[in-house]
Amino acid sequence: MRRIISVLLENEPGALSRVVGLFSQRNYNIETLTVAPTEDESLSRLTVTTSGSDKVIEQITKQLNKLIEVVKLVDLTEGAHIERELMLVKLKATGSQRAEIKRTVDIFRGQIVDVTSSVYTVQLAGDSDKLDGFIQAVGTSGVLEVVRSGVSGIARGEKVLSL
């Protein structure tokens, strides 16, 4: 099953490489990984999406917790949560395609953030399925370049991941 694990990590050089190293060392799978400092500049927040049996996921969280620089972590998929990913896509946009693309972008609540005579650059945020859905809708033949941020997530409601 796909999981979203959110980690508070000491914002120190080398901490990230320990997390990434752990995944490759123990043969765990990383689908996406995002990391950035938080409002407390001594901490980074890292989100990793991974998949595996319950036993593997249990090991992943335990092994992550064992890293000295991991301060706290939560498996967001254990409760209600919000997940978001940002995507920037360059699409071939000439002639009648231009109106068609514009309509699809509106349906997906995206924005065209850059325009040339033959190219639209679209920005889209949502969960990973929605981003996949957009690519399917516009058709891969017109896609020139895709860049995705990887998943960020947060729990719904009052629950917070903080010190």
Added chain:
Amino acid sequence: MELLSGADMLIRSLQDEGIEYIYGYPGGAALHIYDALFRQDKVKHILVRHEQAAVHMADGYARATGKPGTVLVTSGPGATNTITGIATAFMDSIPMVVLCGQVASTLIGEDAFQETDMMGVSRPVVKHNLSVRHPEEIPEIIRKAYYIAATGRPGPVVVDIPKDMTTPNERYEYLYPKKVKLRSYNPAIRGHAGQIKKAVDMMLAAKRPIIYAGGGVILGKASDLLTELVRMLGYPITNTLMGIGCYPASDKQHLGWLGMHGTYEANMAMHHSDLILCVGARFDDRVTNATEKFCPGARIIHIDIDPASISKTVDADVPIVGPVDAVLKEMLSLVRESKEKPDSDAIASWWKQIDEWRAFHGMRYETSPDVIKPQEVIEMLCRLTNGEAFVASDVGQHQMFAAQYYKFDKPNRWINSGGLGTMGFGLPAAMGVKLTHPDDEVLCITGEGSIQMNIQELSTCKQYNLPVKIINLNNQALGMVKQWQDMNYESRHAESYMESLPDFIKLAESYGHRGVRIEKKEDLETKLKEVLAMKDDLVFVDIYVDRFEHVYPMQVARGAMKDMWLSKTERV
């Protein structure tokens, strides 16, 4: 407050940490540190002949004393030479701090002379590593390094020290922190009371219980508590290769050790048990054999300081995360107070069954009138040293024979590379023990393959007068490899013979030691006695043993715990 250079702060920190010995080898990036070392005499430095040996020495010291070992090396090749030693310590959770010189911070990333990314190279085999970014941080980093290495589940910590952090004429205020606090590192200090209660209830209700103890008991200094609990319950106990000595081997409740080359009775009792109390062990593949066939009727209680060890390979029914001593103490008082008592009829018939298993195999081996059997060498050594020697072993058949036939009644005396299985570990580890236990008998049990992996340390032994006894069970082959080839590759001995062995006697003599060769069975006892009487000399004892011997019992690959070869021809 005092003003000190980074290098002086480093050495002062070691003094304040109470470090007696460091094992190391100098080089460019570590020279400021070596100079600081030279100008004091509290911390003694032992100059090895290869950095790997420095780490094994620190490791041997740590295993025998329970205190973290310390290593000092230079950058680049000095640092990379430590990796096998660090990985060895990591696999067996041995506390140590490895101080590595590094090129100046201004040169890092430029492929400078003797630059290696030691933080990156060591990362997968350390508990943690730390890099010095400002000289002022040195005392705190050293304090942290020892704290992390020695607490929780212990392990090696590397400290990377760029040369400009130790510059002599730049001085800073020195203050050694009494305590460190890490918000992200809080090892458990006691087990969950409810879980412990549940475990004790299960233990008292069991009909075929067994205690399976591991190296965690020794690392956690809980041998006495474990022994008390096991005696109070009257249950059988087995331990892992790493747990040897955590319970007296000569006691009748002890079934010997378990796993691939464990005793018949220990493996049988595990397989047929209805309750396993695992204390500080990790269900490693050399113990469990095929996990899907592992102990089908047993419920499992697992005590470990490391939550990640629990339910990693075999699921625990009652996990207890905590230090073994604290948990065992609580268990003891619960057992003592409990109105429930062990089911004496069930336990008596369980023991009857176990005693039958014991009688069936009993660690027998065939003897011969003229060939020296490796097993009998070990049995004789055990007798001649009253089972009280420190035995550091290398890796191979001789290691298994030593573990099987030397009976350890005390913890910290059996010193071997269990997790990584590092040939070359034995001699330097024995040296690390001898240095701090000059009045104890320290044996290095080795093979002609393993000993050659760190034989250069004979020179270090001369320099520091370390009269260990090297017992070379010379079967003129990489015996363990050859055994596998006999069993699985129709005796095709690919590269498992050692041709052109050196004359070990002359070799030892050339280093200034003594050598004794034993070829005839009738000489064995007299010569071993003579060797043990040479208290002040390192003696290299080259014993020609049966070249065709195999280690048994041996679990059948991918079988259950109970599936074993008992000799070359008997399989159960």
